[in-house]
Amino acid sequence: MPSTAARDRLVQTALELFYVDGFHAVGVDRIASEAGVGKMTLYRHFRSKEDLILAALRRRDEVFRAWFTRALDAAATTPSGKLVAVFDVVDAWIKGAGPGNQRFRGCAFVKASAEYGDPDDPIHAAAAAHKAIQLRQLIQLAREAGATAPEQLARQLAILREGAIAEAHVAGNVDAALDARRVAEGLVGAALPHQ
Amino acid sequence: MPSTAARDRLVQTALELFYVDGFHAVGVDRIASEAGVGKMTLYRHFRSKEDLILAALRRRDEVFRAWFTRALDAAATTPSGKLVAVFDVVDAWIKGAGPGNQRFRGCAFVKASAEYGDPDDPIHAAAAAHKAIQLRQLIQLAREAGATAPEQLARQLAILREGAIAEAHVAGNVDAALDARRVAEGLVGAALPHQ
DNA sequence: ATTGAACGATACCGATCGGTAACATATTTA
DNA sequence: TAAATATGTTACCGATCGGTATCGTTCAAT
Numbered sequence: 001m002p003s004t005a006a007r008d009r010l011v012q013t014a015l016e017l018f019y020v021d022g023f024h025a026v027g028v029d030r031i032a033s034e035a036g037v038g039k040m041t042l043y044r045h046f047r048s049k050e051d052l053i054l055a056a057l058r059r060r061d062e063v064f065r066a067w068f069t070r071a072l073d074a075a076a077t078t079p080s081g082k083l084v085a086v087f088d089v090v091d092a093w094i095k096g097a098g099p100g101n102q103r104f105r106g107c108a109f110v111k112a113s114a115e116y117g118d119p120d121d122p123i124h125a126a127a128a129a130h131k132a133i134q135l136r137q138l139i140q141l142a143r144e145a146g147a148t149a150p151e152q153l154a155r156q157l158a159i160l161r162e163g164a165i166a167e168a169h170v171a172g173n174v175d176a177a178l179d180a181r182r183v184a185e186g187l188v189g190a191a192l193p194h195q
Numbered sequence: 196m197p198s199t200a201a202r203d204r205l206v207q208t209a210l211e212l213f214y215v216d217g218f219h220a221v222g223v224d225r226i227a228s229e230a231g232v233g234k235m236t237l238y239r240h241f242r243s244k245e246d247l248i249l250a251a252l253r254r255r256d257e258v259f260r261a262w263f264t265r266a267l268d269a270a271a272t273t274p275s276g277k278l279v280a281v282f283d284v285v286d287a288w289i290k291g292a293g294p295g296n297q298r299f300r301g302c303a304f305v306k307a308s309a310e311y312g313d314p315d316d317p318i319h320a321a322a323a324a325h326k327a328i329q330l331r332q333l334i335q336l337a338r339e340a341g342a343t344a345p346e347q348l349a350r351q352l353a354i355l356r357e358g359a360i361a362e363a364h365v366a367g368n369v370d371a372a373l374d375a376r377r378v379a380e381g382l383v384g385a386a387l388p389h390q
Numbered sequence: 391a392t393t394g395a396a397c398g399a400t401a402c403c404g405a406t407c408g409g410t411a412a413c414a415t416a417t418t419t420a
Numbered sequence: 421t422a423a424a425t426a427t428g429t430t431a432c433c434g435a436t437c438g439g440t441a442t443c444g445t446t447c448a449a450t
Binding site: 113114 | 366
Binding site for chain 1: 430
């Protein structure tokens with residue numbers, strides 16, 4: 001059976017190259033070469049480049065969500081506090097923290113959706129699935145916080161998060177998450193039952 | 196001198212193909228072919244593919260901003276009303292309105308930044324410039340509305356708009372702009388001097 | 391009517407694309 | 421120790437990449 005080590009190096013290398021230079025711009029030769037692996041080894045582990053892209057996005061989904069959850073737990077303790085702290089974590093990500101040692105270049109799944117714009121494309125679908133999981137986590141937090149309309153609050157916070165990430169990358173506004181945080185404070189405060 | 200007609204067809208065709216299939220995925224042969232133009236004509240008007248991409252983004256910037264401004268003027272009359280109506284226009288865009296007859300596939304400039312992630316890349320810079328102009332228009336509206344902190348309000352609305360566009364495209368939430376609109380109502384209302 | 395420029399078409403360039411075949415070398419397992 | 425397997429290298433496939441050269445034709449200005 002093929003070794004897990006070679007497969008892991010391929011996925012990790014592909015992920016880093018895709019994130020920096022894009023999916024179409026990075027060829028399989030370069031991935032195999034920079035992973036220190038023969039090209040045929042790549043095709044023993046993955047049927048096609050698309051398969052490798054999907055594996056890389058799966059890994060990104062796992063690693064990023066794990067990092068985000070840990071950072072969120074460290075930043076706040078109460079559910080309502082975490083709903084606001086989401087934007088402190090995004091702020092830290094924009095400014096260099098985050099999984100891996102690469103500079104911030106926006107959301108990897110937004111990039112994937114940008115290059116594979118057809119919603120029926122499996123790659124686009126993988127990006128949508130990642131966003132759906134993250135939305136569910138926000139809904140759960142909003143419910144635990146006792147928000148009056150947890151799903152609407154979660155969707156609004158998701159929009160704010162997505163917008164901050166995009167503004168930071170495209171427009172170069174490194175403090176976008178701080179602007180979004182101010183909005184989130186008002187939303188969360190207004191959604192909680194008055195005490 | 197080269198004709199304006201051929202150049203315009205090239206830019207328009209390139210814009211449509213890039214928007215749907217991406218910048219790297221669309222080759223110059225296909226652009227020239229679908230524009231009904233010889234390949235050499237393309238290179239008589241543009242030094243390189245990058246030049247054509249930049250020309251297409253310039254056109255997108257002009258056409259899209261003109262469409263957006265007109266739609267905004269038709270949707271509301273007062274400055275504060277327009278700040279909220281921004282999200283009605285985005286909602287209409289997501290649902291099929293907008294310049295051109297193509298289905299909504301997210302923001303063309305976000306797509307460009309996704310494929311050309313280096314902020315120093317001229318293509319990325321063109322996208323950033325587009326976002327800067329749109330932000331300035333929001334700041335102007337916020338000033339006219341008499342907002343207490345017009346620049347911060349404009350940045351927050353820009354984040355909301357960007358987030359709604361991204362959520363609609365990536366996650367497939369076609370009503371994202373309506374969620375964002377609710378948030379914008381609160382922000383604009385709170386930023387105006389009480390009367 | 392003649393010149394000259396812009397045109398579409400085609401063939402071509404070296405390089406790279408995604409993907410495959412063959413092979414010799416390790417590394418493992420029996 | 422012998423058979424089996426996973427490996428990295430190399431060469432190759434047809435197709436396409438961005439970009440150039442050359443052609444005969446169209447068409448407008450003089």
